[in-house]
Ligand SMILES: Cc1cc2nc3c(=O)[nH]c(=O)nc-3n(C[C@H](O)[C@H](O)[C@H](O)COP(=O)(O)OP(=O)(O)OC[C@H]3O[C@@H](n4cnc5c(N)ncnc54)[C@H](O)[C@@H]3O)c2cc1C
């Protein structure tokens with residue numbers, strides 16, 4: 001049997017509706033200057049742009065997070081066996097932390113920890129820049145390159161500083177194709193912030209030693225239960241269902257449910273919690289075919305779940321992640337809640353519960369595919 005190529009991804013992944021749009025395949029193919037595949041439209045899977053130039057190298061197929069070709073190698077490198085014995089992956093320690101810098105704390109999604117770490121790495125010149133994601137409008141994000149505290153604050157959290165032009169909205173999504181952006185910063189040392197599907201692809205590239213993964217100094221992974229997509233009709237439905245005006249959403253964060261901070265008429269704000277199961281109509285369909293909640297292959301993973309308001313849950317995983325986090329703790333730019341063993345156990349139990357729920361959702365979805 002010959003190597004499987006992008007044509008096979010179309011058959012086995014795209015046609016089944018499970019392309020996670022992580023951007024990994026496009027990132028490699030364009031970084032290697034083959035330029036065979038690319039995006040024609042936002043929020044859709046990649047397509048052939050110059051099919052006749054395909055070298056049939058098979059890399060796009062191998063690094064796709066939906067083919068799982070390199071799982072065995074990845075699991076060996078990241079010391080993961082299986083979900084039964086390691087429901088939240090291989091990890092060193094779990095913390096609940098908060099930025100001590102008031103700007104990062106105020107603008108952070110949770111405790112402003114991710115941006116505090118990035119800022120530390122920039123100041124210490126451990127990286128040249130970070131691929132982050134900035135808010136374009138409610139639920140809409142674009143990948144961006146940050147090299148300073150000001151850049152990081154501009155891309156902080158999910159604070160919305162641009163009102164969406166609802167009439168013009170075609171489709172907006174919380175998802176960011178951050179990986180294709182890597183090509184633009186070749187030969188720089190980068191930190192990447194990303195979802196589990198994106199890091200699965202990046203780690204596959206690193207496993208194979210293919211471009212542009214050599215630029216990546218550190219992978220800071222976000223927990224991800226699911227991601228959302230809003231076309232015009234979903235926005236109308238959302239506004240009707242929840243009596244929330246999209247343009248009034250000031251901030252979104254995710255713990256056991258999705259928490260919306262909404263502008264109030266009296267110039268204040270109110271908080272509305274919406275359970276995941278009530279947001280099914282807005283979920284990106286391929287997220288059903290994904291079972292990694294805690295970002296197994298990240299150097300450090302971050303989420304809101306398990307921590308109090310304005311705190312971030314931090315899971316250190318690799319040696320690199322552990323060393324970086326201990327340097328960060330020494331500087332005092334973040335502080336950690338005092339967690340005794342029963343509190344840690346409760347956090348792990350809750351995160352494990354969400355991990356299992358995501359695994360089960362995938363199993364059900366794949367059965368009916
Ligand atoms: C799409 C999405 C889904 C999530 N789902 C969950 C969940 O189900 N449960 C849970 O506990 N936590 C979830 N999180 C993680 C959580 O919302 C916080 O990002 C995390 O706790 C870090 O908070 P912080 O205040 O320390 O980060 P901050 O200091 O605010 O930094 C966050 C960084 O993430 C970057 N970023 C934001 N959105 C994206 C994106 N889409 N792609 C790449 N980078 C991005 C920002 O640019 C910023 O640099 C999710 C995050 C995202 C983006």
Ligand code: SF4
Pocket residue numbers: 005006028029034036037053054055056057058059060061
């Ligand atoms: S050149 Fe290689 S990476 Fe690009 S589409 Fe063809 S098989 Fe995939």
Ligand code: SF4
Pocket residue numbers: 009013018019020021022023024025026045046060063064065066201
């Ligand atoms: S690598 Fe990512 S974008 Fe490419 S086919 Fe696979 S899931 Fe889709």
Ligand code: SF4
Pocket residue numbers: 020175195196197198224225226227284286287290291292
């Ligand atoms: S649930 Fe998150 S990690 Fe999984 S495919 Fe969706 S966006 Fe990617």
